[in-house]
Amino acid sequence: MALLLLRDIPVLCFCILAHFIYRYRRKPILPYPPGLPRWPIIGNALSIPLTYMHIFYKNLGDRLGTKIIYVEALGRPIVVLNDIRIAKDLLEKRSGLYSSRPELPMLTEVIGAKEFFGTMPYGDEWRNHRRIFQQYFSSKKQYHVEESAVEFVRKGLLPNIYQAPQDAxxxxxxxxxxxxxxxxxxxxxxRCKDPLVFFAEDVFTKLTSAAAPGKYLVNVISPLKYVPDWMPGAEFKRVARKLRDEKDRLIEEPYQMAQKNMDESTLSDCFVLGSLERNRDKADFERQAQHIKQAASQIYGAASETIVAATMTFILAMLTCPDVQRRAQQELDSVVGSNRLPEFSDMPNLPYLSAIIKEVLRWNPIAPMGLPHFTTEEDVYEGYYIPKGSVILANAYAMLHDEEVFPNSTEFKPERFIKNGVISDNVLDPENVVTFGFGRRVCPGSRVALSVLYIAAASILTVFDISPALDEKGDPIKVEPEFIAASVVSEPLPFQCKFTPRQGKNIESLLEEYLAAEFI
Structure with a gap:
């Protein structure tokens, strides 16, 4: 009995200490933003769902009649922004206070993935990574990006769908x-089943899930990161150890392959080559080279996850909205014709396709809760107190499904962006606002993502009809749009559909020079 009491004394002391810290911590003079009633110590930890958080916070804001929400989880203050104006006021106009990132326990602490500048705290290292990215992917490189996107869509995507449509x-x-x-x-x-692409996809899918609150409990109860690997329930530690090795391999191997090709003068124009050449004469070249290697892995992962999610959302929307698909194809036929594939030069003459892309980004935001911001000092906004160390969540889903801005927001309606046959200036554009973040942490690769999404969408609709798959009885299989529940990136759950070459399109002729390509 005495041994049991001695063992329990530290736990009892911790509980007493936590109680007094909670009870006697400094209370703000001003109120917190509206939120749910909080329990001592745990706050709202039991009320916050681990999946579809963006929908929960939108509905909570509607129920409370507020666009800014305050909750706590085990002492950590969380402020949710459901409104574009508020997000701009805080994350852009006061970006000096709101540009850092909080700890993402599973990703940054347990796995140790601290190399990705998208999740780095605000500071000199983050600035240098972002500078390296922006120097290469400047407007001068946009033509190279577009040229590469056209090549991969024509040599890879279209021939693959044509030859094996069931694996779209x-x-x-x-x-x-x-x-x-x-x-x-x-x-x-x-062109098919590249081992590096397959491996990278698998690793980044796991890393993206690790950053989401719903996948691992340690993202909600941060002290769990200290439990030893052998303890019951510490399976996440063993998962992290394996994923850490895979992450390190993914950062290192393609970079070394690029270095080897560069030494042999066989490396084509790319981020690694351009960035190393630009920084080669600098006194701190070794440091710059390390940052280039780290930034390269971030570019690869972010581009793959987000563009795939947006492209699959586009395909899902075309499947479930056949009238929209037909109208877009009519527009493409009038501009592109039947004897060639679309080019980027066609885009200004395709306003309805442009409206579809905007609606894709609005209907299912790529990152519905974005990556969290973090307050480095306390603040006051419209009479509400925001503590230092708050996690700030910009709820893109709530902003882009605001009925006052986008009526019938759950419906896929590209027409909302069209007026008199052209893109309307009076409707908020998801391409320029919300989708790619706010303030100093806005995604620097948005132009790349949009370029790839545009040419992929235009090319698919030019060549194929997207229709329901058939069941064993020959009846169409109805698809209800559903999306991943616990991930930073919102991608549609797997769904069945059928790709059929369009009537009147000589697909063999259009793809003739691409069908034999094995490598791109």
Whole structure:
């Protein structure tokens, strides 16, 4: 009995200490933003769902009649922004206070993935990574990006769908992953089932899930990161150890392959080559080279995950909205004709397709809760107190499904962006606002993502009809749009559909010079 009491004394002391810290911590003079009633110590930890958080917070804001929400989880303050104006006021106009990132326990602490500048705290290292990215992917490189995107869509995506339409999802991933490999490392990839693309996709899917609150409990109860590997329930530690090794391999191997090709003067234009050449004469070249290697892995992962999710959302929307698909195809036929494939020069003459892309980004935001921001000092906004160390969540889903801005927000309606046959200036554009973040942490690769999405969508609709798959009785299989529940990136759950060459399109002629390509 005495031994049991001695063992329990530390736990009892911790509980007493936690109680007094909670009870006597400094209370703000001003109120917190509206939120749910909080329990001592745990706050709202038991009320916050681990899946579809963006929908929960939108509905909570509607129920409370507020666009800014305050909750706590085990002492950690969380402020949710459901409104574009508020997000701009805080994350852009006061970006000096709101540009850092909080700890993402499973990703950054347990796995140790601290190399990715998208999740780095605000500071000099983050600035240098972002500077390296922006120097290469400037407006001068946009033509190279577009040229590469056209090549991969024509040599990879379209022939693969034509020859094996049942594997369309895999073909989208192969195309985007191959394009990312080419732009980042200058490496050729197999048109189908490239081993590096396959491995990278698997690793980044796991890393993206690790950053989401719903996949691992340690993301909600941060102290769990200290439990030893052998303890019951510590399976996440063993998962992290394996994923850490895979992450390190993914950062190192393609970079070394690019270095070897560069030494042999066989490396094509890419981020690694351009960035190393730009920084080669600097006194701190070794440091810059390390940052280039780290930034390269971030570029590859972010591009693959987000563009694949957006492209699959586009395909899902065309499947479930056949009238929209037919109208887009009519527009493409009038501009592109029947004897060629679309070019980027066609885009200004395709307003309805442009409206579809905007609606894809609005209907299912790529990152519905974004990556969290973090307050480095306390703040006051419209009479509400926001503590230092708050996690700030910009709820893109709530902003883009605001009925006051987008009536009938759950419906896929590209027409909302069209007025008198052209894109309307009076409707909020998801391409320029919300989708790619806010303030200093806005995604620097948005132009790349949009370019790939545009040419992929235009090319698919030019060549194929997207229709329901048939069941064993020959009846169409109805698809209800559903999306991944616990991930930073919102991708449609697997769904069945059928790709059929369009009537009147000589697909063999259109793809003749691409069908034999094995490598791109």
């Amino acid at each position: 999802h895999e073909h989208v991933r192969s195309c985007i992953g191959g394009l990312s490999t080419s732009l980042t490392y200058g490496l050729p990839t197999r």
